[in-house]
Amino acid sequence: MTTKLETKVIIIGAGPAGAGTSVYLTQAGIQHIIIDKAVFPRDKVCGDACSGKTAFVMRKANPQWLEEVFNQADKFTPSHGIIFVAPNGKSLNIPYNPNRKPDEQAPGFTTPRMVFDNFLFEKLPSQYNTIYQGADIKEIKRNSNNTITVVFVKDNETVEVTAPMIIGADGDKGITRKTLLTEHSSAKAYAVGLRAYYTGITGLNKENFIELHFLPEMLPGYLWIFPMPNGIANVGVGILSDVIRKKKINLREQMLHAIKTNPDISPRFANATLVDKIQGWGLPMGMEQLPVSGDNFMLTGDAASLVDPFSGEGIGNALYSGMLAAYATEKALKEGKYNRSFLKTEYDDVLYKRLGDELKISSTLQRLCRFPWLFNFVVNKANKSKSLSDTISCMFTDMDLRDKLRKPSFYLNILFNR
Ligand SMILES: Cc1cc2nc3c(=O)[nH]c(=O)nc-3n(C[C@H](O)[C@H](O)[C@H](O)COP(=O)(O)OP(=O)(O)OC[C@H]3O[C@@H](n4cnc5c(N)ncnc54)[C@H](O)[C@@H]3O)c2cc1C
Known part of the structure; x- marks a missing residue:
């Protein structure tokens, strides 16, 4: 038996991009259905560092959320700055706010994605949405009446949802972009990253500055060490895919080699223990301003390739693009317009006006x-x-x-x- 549903908006993916969209659709009182293949809480390979932009979108959604974040030291670690280590080993400590007052909230924080994404996910349920987790999407099909239907199976039941608008928030390897953005297939600028959790690393900054080590063998990528709650640190490397291919780099070996032999890094790992298996995932980078919408759909977050090409940060842009997609959806529904040219003006153009310069600067920095x-x-x-x-x-x-x-x-x- 198949259950048939209709709604105004279907969001595919409930990570930061999908959560950002849902929160702002709820604020606008717009009915929507969220579909995710995973069951929350779920992990996502990441450096786990949340920047000022993440805090901005959360604060705008509900200022109370950041209070909750900074009141849970066992789950969230406030971070006050960044340490750049140049290829010659010299480091530069940069506080995010050099004139910070002692009781001022930190601009950023770190937290395992298992915690952060679930924190947001738990904020989503409202009278305006229905959430399907553990759902296996079988098909996304266009209908002749200017709508799209998503067919999925959940607990052996087939569900068909139809809506005039779909938001693809399904990450780097998602199904929405592949199925709907058919006219644009150019190769994406891409990096690959590894994440490892360690305990017992010494020399971490007292104010939890995150560390970026630009080791000569990894340029223009870097090795990071981010202090996390409960004495854990997120350690990882991110390198451009074409550099990995050209130099035939084994990312895992490269990272472990640096930890074992780099004169500035290895002494700090003398008594450190790896507490989880090392895992990898891709970073689709915003080096070009690619189309991020089409008839009846918009793409957000990693599905729209919005990772910052210099810092590797993608959570903030995922949340931010989700918020902008919700605003564009509100206009589309009001005017009954779901075509490519309307969505390009209301979403692509607005998105790149807000984030375009930043992404361009970061692309140049990455090249430098x-x-x-x-x-x-x-x-x-x-x-x-x-x-x-x-x-x-x-x-x-x-x-x-x-x-x-x-x-x-x-x-x-x-x-x-x-
Ligand atoms: C190694 C590494 C380190 C990183 N470090 C940082 C960092 O420190 N700070 C930072 O800001 N960013 C970092 N990033 C980038 C960041 O992880 C992403 O930009 C961010 O997760 C994007 O959020 P999203 O919501 O677009 O996608 P995701 O977080 O990937 O969420 C996508 C959701 O869609 C669901 N989904 C996927 N396919 C389907 C399907 N077919 N059907 C239904 N649901 C589906 C998934 O289950 C998932 O819940 C890092 C990335 C990597 C790989």
Whole structure:
């Protein structure tokens, strides 16, 4: 027997992108159905670092949520800054907010995705939605009446849901993009990452600064060490796929080799223990402004390739794109328009207006990272100049400042101490 349902919006995927969409659809009072193949709580391979953008979308949805986050030290670790380690081993500590007052909320935090995604997932149920977990999608088909039907099986029951709008929030290897974005098949800019959880690493920053080690053999990628709750650290590497292919890198061996032999890193792992198996996953990066919608659908988060090409951050952009997709959906439903050209204006154009510059700057920074001498030079100079390290600090929140990094004049000014 098949159950047939109708709704206004179908969201495929309940990670940060799907949760972001659902929360804002609920705020607008729009009926929707969420379908996820996993059963929550579920894991996702990740560095587990949530930035200011994640905090921004959460605060906008409900300021109380961040209070909850920062009141659960066993689940969430507030982070106040970032440590860049240049290819020459010199490090630069950059607080996110150099003028922070002692009781000010941290701009970012770390938390296992098993915890974070479930935290958001538990916020979703409302009078406006129905959630299907552990659902196996069999088909996504277009109908002649300007709607789409998703067929899935849950607990041996077949369900067919029909709606005028679908949001693809199903991550890197999702089904929505593959099925619906047929006109654009260009190869995506891609990186691959590994994640490992360790206990017993020494020398972690007292204010839980996250560490990015730009080791020469991994450029333009890096090895990270992120302090997490309960004495655990998330350790991983992320490298561009074409570099992995060209240099025939075995990512796992590369990471373990650095942990064992790098003179700055290995002593800190002398008594460390790996507490879970090492796992890998892809990072679809926002290097190009690809189409992220079409007739009756929009893509969000990793399904829309929105991972920051420099930092590897994707949770914030997933939540943010989910929020924008919900706003665009509200307009589409009001006007009864679900075609590609309407959604391009209301979603693609708005999304790239808000995130496009940031992604472009990060793409350039990632390319600059291929030059270790440039990286060494900036870190050496910033260690000697408080005003330069303050400028770099402000670049985390000020996009105009960050854009300076793309310009040769920035480096000339540093060279001549202007
Ligand atoms: C190694 C690594 C380290 C990273 N580190 C960071 C970091 O520190 N900070 C950061 O911000 N970002 C990081 N990222 C990126 C971040 O993990 C992603 O950008 C983020 O998870 C994207 O969220 P999403 O909701 O788009 O997709 P996902 O989190 O992947 O969620 C997709 C959801 O869709 C569901 N789904 C998939 N296929 C189907 C289907 N066919 N039917 C139904 N449901 C389906 C899945 O079960 C899942 O729940 C990292 C990524 C990797 C690989």
